[in-house]
Amino acid sequence: MAKNFLVAATLSVTLLGFASPSEAERGKVFVPCAKPIEGRYLIALEPSELKSNSAAGPTAGPDLGQQVAALALMASARVTGVIDQVGQGFTAEMPAAQAELLARDRRVQQVEQACPVGLSTVPGVQQPASSWGLDRIDQRTGRDDAYTYYNDGTDVHVYVIDTGITNAGTEFGSRLKSGRNFVASPPDTNTADAWGSPGHGTLVASIIGGNQYGVARNVSLYPARIFPSATPETTTDRVVNAVNWVVTNMNALHPGKPTLVNMSFFVAVLPGSSLGMMMSTAISSAITQGVVFVAAANNHNQEACNFMPSGMTSIVTVGGTDINDQRWVASSTSGSNFGLCVDLFAPAKDTLAITKTGVVGSVGGTSSAAPHVTGAAALYLQSHPAITASARQATVASWLVANATSGVVGNPGAGSPNKFLFAKEHDACFTWSCNQTTRVCSFSASCSLLPSGTIYYSWDMGDGTTYYGGAYSSFSHTYGTASNYQVKLTLLPWLHPADKTKAVCVKAGGPVLTGCVGSGTAP
Secondary structure: OOOOOOOOOOOOOOOOOOOOOOOOOOOOOEOOOOOOOOOEEEEEEOHHHOOEEEOOEEEOOOOHHHHHHHHHHHHOOEEEEEEOOOOOEEEEEOOHHHHHHHHOOOOEEEEEEOOEEEEOOEOOOOOOOOOHHHHHHOOOOOOOOOOOOOOOOOOOEEEEEEOOOOOOOOOOHHHEOOOEEOOOOOOEOOOOOOOOOOOOHHHHHHHHHOOOOOOOOOOEEEEEEOOOOOOOEEEHHHHHHHHHHHHHHHHHHOOOOOEEEEEOEEEEOOOOOHHHOHHHHHHHHHHHOOEEEEEEOOOEOOEHHHEEOOOOOOOEEEEEEOOOOEEOEEEOOEEOOEOOOOOEEEEOOOEEEEOOOOOEEEEEOHHHHHHHHHHHHHHHHHHOOOOOHHHHHHHHHHHHHHHOEEOOOEOOOOOOOOEEOOOOOOEOOEEEEEOOOOOEEEEEOOOOEOOOOOOEEEEEOOOOOEEEEOOOOEEEEEOOOOEEEEEEEEEEOOOOOEEEEEEEEEOOOOOOOOOOOOEEEEO
8 A cells, every 4th residue: 555544634734723833933924836826825823812612611712704804904815715614714815025924923823825736637639439447447457348337426425626517418417516616706606617628627527427427427516616717727725715615515415425525636846845735734624524535646757745635645646547557658747647645546548528518528647537536436435324434534545445456557657556446346256167077067256356245146057047145156057068158147236236247168078169168267
């Protein structure tokens, strides 16, 4: 496993904000990136200066709203968002001198300058209507021109922090829920995909849960639009406001239900800066409240730890492959990121999706890889809705890595785990061996991937005989004549049962049959 999955904030990060600065540090604005955004800031407040009703006893002082208003007035700042679910603070626009003034105030823990955020995508082209990505994630190796799935994501809620989602045709229907647009000030509900001709958030959402190319085709989808229409770049303060809204909306509309966030974007950060970012604090706090985060590893052909949010140890970070199971690399500066912060790989290059205009298109890069994993996580959470909220991220992440196929990714990159997404929690597999004199064949389903609970085995032996029940994991069957038989094993019960079919040869002294194999495995 590449990372230890943490469910709490790390180092000096707490659920309330950051470690209080020393007097020497007061007045300094934290700048975690090389090219910060002029005039945009994230402000974490000092909890001890706020009114509290904690278990340790109430404390006097202004409430969060009053403190934000007072500080904004003092600094002549325009408040763009209040952080109340994943920390205590606000985001604002103000001149640099005013930000430094605010940083010296004892009521403030930290003032952080916003950084640019980019999309984890490369241009795609219109494609025929079959996705190699879906075809690939439902089996251990190769493709079979089909996508079979055991769940559909019912009662799982997925937030897409991106460019917005357009309900193109019948791709999402009523499953596309009301979202939030953080480009507008104040935020509004205009969350239609505003980026480029094909869009981006719509493509991502259609891989997660679209009717045609979705991994989990009955999830509820919520757009959190953070990117403006004119450029594939936004700011970290919008990301933090979006994460705060995810928790607010979750608690209001579907408390306790499995909740996921897909993040197909990146922030280039200075070495050692990521843990101090308010984005890191917000995501860590949301994780403790039951939100599961999946992020793209990004497309710089570099170490994924050099970027946010892919560099966070507590989330699931996804690298990307091409159709040949090779880590996708276009050039020395373009390709799937790699390294210790990557947890597993998934299809990336030229996978199919639905554009914001409702036609078939493709999305390249790890923007495509992450939603394949988000969809697979939704399938898993449908079967495990009772996972404790604080353990949900770590449990899902551990399952994704443990369930992944090992050793199939070519050139995964230094430090990367050789793990490829396998989206099924259960899968049928059987072995057989036939005595070619007696025509007695032994069958075993012990190689099947089985979840907990009661399992029923349904066998079609290809000669008109069937067996059904929980006792038929291993048994023998006698064939009457020499032939090739199509034997099918189906595991039950699920919405979409897992099955495997394989030609089983019984020669038994008869003529030599073409392709006759008397024993083997149907993986």
